[in-house]
Amino acid sequence: MEKEHVIEFRNVHKAFENFCLTNFSMNIKKGYVTGFIGGNGVGKSTIIKLMMNLLQPDSGEISIFGLGYKEHEKEIKQRIGFVLDDNIFYEELTLTEMKNFVKKAYVHWDEHVFQGYVQEFNLPLKQKIKTFSKGMKMKASLTIALSHHAELIIMDEPTSGLDPIFRRELMEMLHNLIQDGNKTIFFSTHNTTDLMNIADYITFIHNGEHIFTKNFYEIEEQYAVVKGGLELLDRDTEQEFIAIQKSPFGFEALTCNRKRVQDIFEDMVLIEKPTLEDIMYFTKKGLIRHAELNR
Numbered sequence: 446m447e448k449e450h451v452i453e454f455r456n457v458h459k460a461f462e463n464f465c466l467t468n469f470s471m472n473i474k475k476g477y478v479t480g481f482i483g484g485n486g487v488g489k490s491t492i493i494k495l496m497m498n499l500l501q502p503d504s505g506e507i508s509i510f511g512l513g514y515k516e517h518e519k520e521i522k523q524r525i526g527f528v529l530d531d532n533i534f535y536e537e538l539t540l541t542e543m544k545n546f547v548k549k550a551y552v553h554w555d556e557h558v559f560q561g562y563v564q565e566f567n568l569p570l571k572q573k574i575k576t577f578s579k580g581m582k583m584k585a586s587l588t589i590a591l592s593h594h595a596e597l598i599i600m601d602e603p604t605s606g607l608d609p610i611f612r613r614e615l616m617e618m619l620h621n622l623i624q625d626g627n628k629t630i631f632f633s634t635h636n637t638t639d640l641m642n643i644a645d646y647i648t649f650i651h652n653g654e655h656i657f658t659k660n661f662y663e664i665e666e667q668y669a670v671v672k673g674g675l676e677l678l679d680r681d682t683e684q685e686f687i688a689i690q691k692s693p694f695g696f697e698a699l700t701c702n703r704k705r706v707q708d709i710f711e712d713m714v715l716i717e718k719p720t721l722e723d724i725m726y727f728t729k730k731g732l733i734r735h736a737e738l739n740r
């Protein structure tokens with residue numbers, strides 16, 4: 446039977462001197478675009494490197510396409526296209542030289558697709574990569590990632606350094622790419638507007654912890670920003686919120702149980718649709734508060 450999840454992390458542990466992923470588990474669905482969000486230094490690149498076997502977990506299991514890296518590294522890598530935020534090119538090479546080097550690694554390298562992207566992105570084939578602008582390097586990286594019929598495309602901040610128009614075009618391109626239902630895209634970004642038109646699922650992490658992987662429909666149904674007067678808050682009602690921001694004029698808070706808050710407060714509060722930034726901001730605030738209370 447075909448696996449529903451292309452990426453699975455089971456109780457993964459990875460410790461650095463000042464950072465730790467503990468018991469990290471998540472599943473990423475096949476055939477969809479998942480946007481990967483979280484603040485600076487919360488572990489996104491580390492998780493992406495673990496997915497690519499560029500880092501190995503201290504313990505726990507990672508499977509890609511239902512396969513483990515120990516026995517199936519070659520097969521898994523054939524089926525992945527990746528864009529990392531560290532530069533992966535030999536900068537002294539031209540794009541043609543780089544392509545000739547990379548294509549040997551891929552059984553399904555498609556020269557026609559490669560040339561198509563080179564034209565679409567207007568990339569110079571004979572110029573040394575070290576003379577490329579940041580955006581050109583990103584486009585070259587994408588071109589290589591998309592030219593071997595990968596089933597899973599993993600990208601670490603692919604839109605950083607790209608102008609807003611190309612960012613939007615790239616999102617459209619990625620959207621078209623997954624229309625056949627067989628491809629999966631997983632990418633990290635700090636730009637949540639990138640995600641609005643293209644992501645089906647959002648994976649949100651904070652300080653090495655998996656907060657959620659949910660689709661937009663679930664997020665809209667469950668989460669809400671609630672605004673009201675301070676007189677509505679007491680020890681019990683405050684428990685209903687992930688975090689609360691108070692000002693002399695009232696409070697603003699995030700709930701992940703919109704319906705319950707609606708039932709409790711009825712029309713005494715304003716209930717609004719949260720942005721992803723609202724969810725990230727209040728969740729971080731709530732976790733910090735929780736840690737302080739438990740200290």
Ligand SMILES: Nc1ncnc2c1ncn2[C@@H]1O[C@H](COP(=O)(O)OP(=O)(O)OP(=O)(O)O)[C@@H](O)[C@H]1O
Pocket residue numbers: 461462463464483484485486487488489490491492
């Ligand atoms: N090889 C390493 N050795 C030691 N610490 C590391 C190593 N790689 C990452 N870290 C630490 O792990 C933490 C998470 O880093 P990571 O790059 O995964 O975060 P990120 O979410 O991708 O951040 P950003 O959004 O700022 O790029 C940081 O504190 C970082 O210093």
